[in-house]
Amino acid sequence: MSVRLKLLAAARNSTLLETRFGDDRPLDAAGWHEAERAAPVLCRLAAAELRYCSPSARCRQTGEALGLRPLAQPALRDCDMGRWRGRTLGEVTAADPRGVEAWLADPRSAPHGGESLLEFITRIGGWLDTRPAEDAAGLLAVAEPAVVRAALVYVLQAPPHAYWRIDVQPLSVTTLTGRSGKWDLLLEA
Template sequence: MGLRVTLVAAARSSSLLAERFDDDRPLDEAGWYEVRLAAHTLVPLGAAELRYCSPTPRSRATGTALGYAPLAQPALRDCDMGRWRGLTLAEVAAHEPAAVDAWLADPRTAPHGGESLLAFISRVGGWLDTRPADDGAIVAVAEPAVVRAALVYALKAPPATFWNVDVRPLSTVTLTGRPGLWHLHLQAAVAQ
């Protein structure tokens, strides 16, 4: 069977337009409401042998609200955005348009002084590849960007693919396999 890693995107802490780089805000009212609505689907994932979360307040709160009692993993933190931390993309683009263009075009650059996209994807992939190779189940609640990075890494996709993956709050994705050999597992709508 192999290892089964289910990633759960943390509930939101702000509207999409108000999202800030490296945002440490807790869940907002809409986020709590969404957790309550999705709980019937997500709570059973807590039966996994290992339960983790990103160290951010919203990831910890999401995991706790779902009954996972997750262990915070520093490797699952969001991308280090350096001096752009706490700003929106629109704010940064207004002041540093060339830097934003470079950051979006080249996954090796980090004009903000933080972590490059390539380094971020590698860090998250390193976390995946250091999970136990035994059969079993893991659930991890993380920022949507972390889920995107894990998918790009697991599928060995080009880093620019990161920008084409949409991860909505409380969505899930499951990777199966073992360190170094991951497969995307899509759940069937009906039992077969």
């Protein structure tokens, strides 16, 4: 049997320049507005029999704003950024330029003391591969854009550095089909 999993990227909680590693801030006013505006289109996702979300505030609130009532899954949390948690890329680059360079160049590197990119991708892939083998009414996960990117790298069996080339927009939906170890990306009209 094949599983159909829809990954919904959470609504925004800050502007791109204010984005912080491991950011657990709630949705900002723009994020709430965007989610409420998208609700008539995205409410169809509530038909999924199993609904999950990353445990972050913005993922839970995105699910709430859309009436999805997803169950938080610790395995869907964002990458553990260790000492860099709560800081912007600009702040970290100013304080630890070599660390940032190593982190961007080597997917096994974790200069922040948290998860490496490779460990993050592997964790998300492990979650994917433990989804039920049958899905009568589909699966849904409201996740951080980073989680969606990691899932795509895993599913496409792309090299880890491809992660940096995937742009996931807030409230975008990505559909994956398949089963443990055999996933496909489905682009829908």
